[in-house]
């Protein structure tokens with residue numbers, strides 16, 4: 548707790564933890580300041596950490612960037628468990644590099660979230676206690692090597708669709724971090740696609756293994772873009788403030804258009820008999836992907852939630868001495884890494 552308090556002081560902001568937060572909020576919701584802020588956003592100017600911003604903009608950004616950062620470190624786990632079993636030296640090397648990149652993405656993102664006043668130690672505690680969310684997809688097991696290729700190809704592809712859009716967003720440190728992340732993700736996508744095509748064009752056993760993995764991952768991937776727009780809680784506000792640059796349904800549709808043809812071209816099928824594209828509108832029709840499963844998983848009751856958080860808990864306790872050794876008492880502010 549003492550360590551935590553020091554970190555709040557160290558990171559300067561401490562905004563979310565201020566006992567006078569509601570007073571600040573009133574002051575921050577000043578209509579003149581708000582109008583200036585929104586005008587800035589309308590002209591496409593970036594908002595930087597030292598700029599005035601509405602309380603709700605800060606709160607939403609922290610929520611979203613923090614969830615994204617957690618998704619990167621938890622997302623490294625299903626693939627990480629395959630490093631020792633990757634088929635062949637070249638694939639092992641590529642997988643090690645990819646997993647390392649994902650952790651690097653988390654570093655960029657935690658640092659972007661810290662600029663908004665939430666200390667990293669608090670974010671980590673919120674992850675481990677189950678208070679903060681992370682992407683639904685990482686609560687499923689990677690049972691075979693084919694699962695790793697599905698993650699590397701389709702989850703990275705889905706992430707790129709989302710991140711390329713949001714890289715044009717209004718908050719400077721987040722949008723710049725996303726630009727750097729997308730550059731690396733595009734290598735991950737090539738690596739994933741190569742492994743995916745290799746299995747799809749290999750023996751009938753390899754093809755069957757890939758088809759089985761695809762069948763299991765399809766629904767979580769459809770969920771990845773978030774609930775349908777008509778029930779999405781945050782989209783409207785986030786779009787108005789240009790944090791989110793496309794809606795959940797638009798991103799899902801874009802992903803379908805870009806990647807379903809590539810899957811079908813390889814002779815694979817998808818476990819949805821209603822999947823079809825209206826060529827005139829570009830809109831895809833698909834079956835209801837069981838949104839009750841999505842909500843169950845993101846609330847902590849997916850197949851691997853407990854296992855994932857247990858690994859983080861272990862890493863947290865085992866690595867504490869390193870963080871204590873690196874802790875700099877006199878460092879006052881976080882400098883964004885991007």
Ligand code: BYC
Pocket residue numbers: 610611614615616618619621622623649680681682683684698702703706709713770771772773774778779780781782785791795845
């Ligand atoms: N998973 O109002 P909505 C990677 C939650 S990692 C879990 O539509 P929003 C990689 C949402 O948080 C890249 N929860 O939300 C790493 C909200 O709950 P709260 C991961 C989800 O924010 C390693 C509620 O549902 N990418 O690529 O407008 C290896 C209502 O939703 C999900 C990101 O994190 C979900 N899928 O839109 C390989 C992208 N979807 O907070 C690859 C950053 C929704 O009110 N995030 N929820 O309790 C975003 O772009 C947006 O937050 C979302 C959701 C599009 C995901």
